[in-house]
Amino acid sequence: MDNLKMEAIKKYTQSIMEKDQTGHGMDHINRVVRLANKIAESENCNRFIVIAAAYLHDTVDDKIVSKPEQAYQQLREFLQTIDLSIKEIDQIFHIIKNLSFSQELAGTAEELTIEGQIVQDADRLDAMGAIGVTRTIYYGGHKGNKIYDPKIKPRLLRSKTEYREESTVINHFYEKIILLNGKLNTEHAKEIGIKRQKFLEEFLNEFLEEWN
Template identity: 45%
Template sequence: MSRVARLAETIIREDQLPVDSFVVAASAYLHDVIDDKVVDDVAAKIKEVHVLLQSLECSKTDIEEILHIIQNMSFSKEMSQSCEPLSLAGKVVQDADRLEAIGALGILRTAYYGGGKGHPIHDESIIPKVYSQKTEYRRGSTVINHFHEKLLLLPARMHTDYARKLAFERKDFMEQFLEQFHLEWNV
């Protein structure tokens, strides 16, 4: 979460964006707290975040924007019809989170998460999918397919100039990794 917050701060600075840095930082630190990958009761967690922000005496406007951002920024949320457009602050946080998911750290995170969920590393008989529903996406397929099903798609979905530049550099690195992986896998 702190890397996402630092990336968001860098995006704001590099692109000189007129956003509320508190809203961006709070959203960056809190975005995973309500992620259904890590919590069982999303609604309860949203209420907890709301209470936390109130206890910190955040304005009603800031609370509403932070909650809106963290509820609408995920890749899987985009698959639902209930996804609402993000503010510029939300786009910064989304870009930072997506940058965190790609590149060298993204490769490690993907392997770690996929292994923890029991996904096979690679199976040539399982073709990468284009997901249209969150439930299907959450089932997953293989660790290597995740690159094609999500990670390699993220650079084209970046909103800010700085994030887009970094994302395409990281995409190049992931593509090199995949090339090497397939060379070694097929020996």
């Protein structure tokens, strides 16, 4: 792996994510990188593409940046300056354009390579478990969402537009987070997911018991 190029990619990500207040900051990025690196040990994959995409996956997200298309162009220009090949850039872009839950809902997500599946698993695992619970509540507070309202029922989301509509924090767990465990790709991620899913389910049960 080219350490100089990877260090440049990390610094590029830091320049965009260091002031994030949505739960997608560098602490999240670094956990996704570590998880992706660990999962990659069990798979036949291009480790450089995995780690590069893990660092960059949120730098163009419309939850984070106000002008995603401009962010994509800026990213492409940056990757060219550090001498990544057209093939490498296209591989990274394919991953970050197709790994999100909202892309699945929109019906526009293309099938991911094994490198993309690894990054997607790492990103989804960080939305589960204790840290995932904390991040979901943190993001809901950032958006000004209610914690819970028993009169507002969880939805079965069918589109990206519905996904972007505001709901309660607890509903978000049922509408997205609790579903992620069944969408993991790799065996290693599925092993990690078992414990995190159990914690998530216990948290939700305890929350509703205390609320009632």
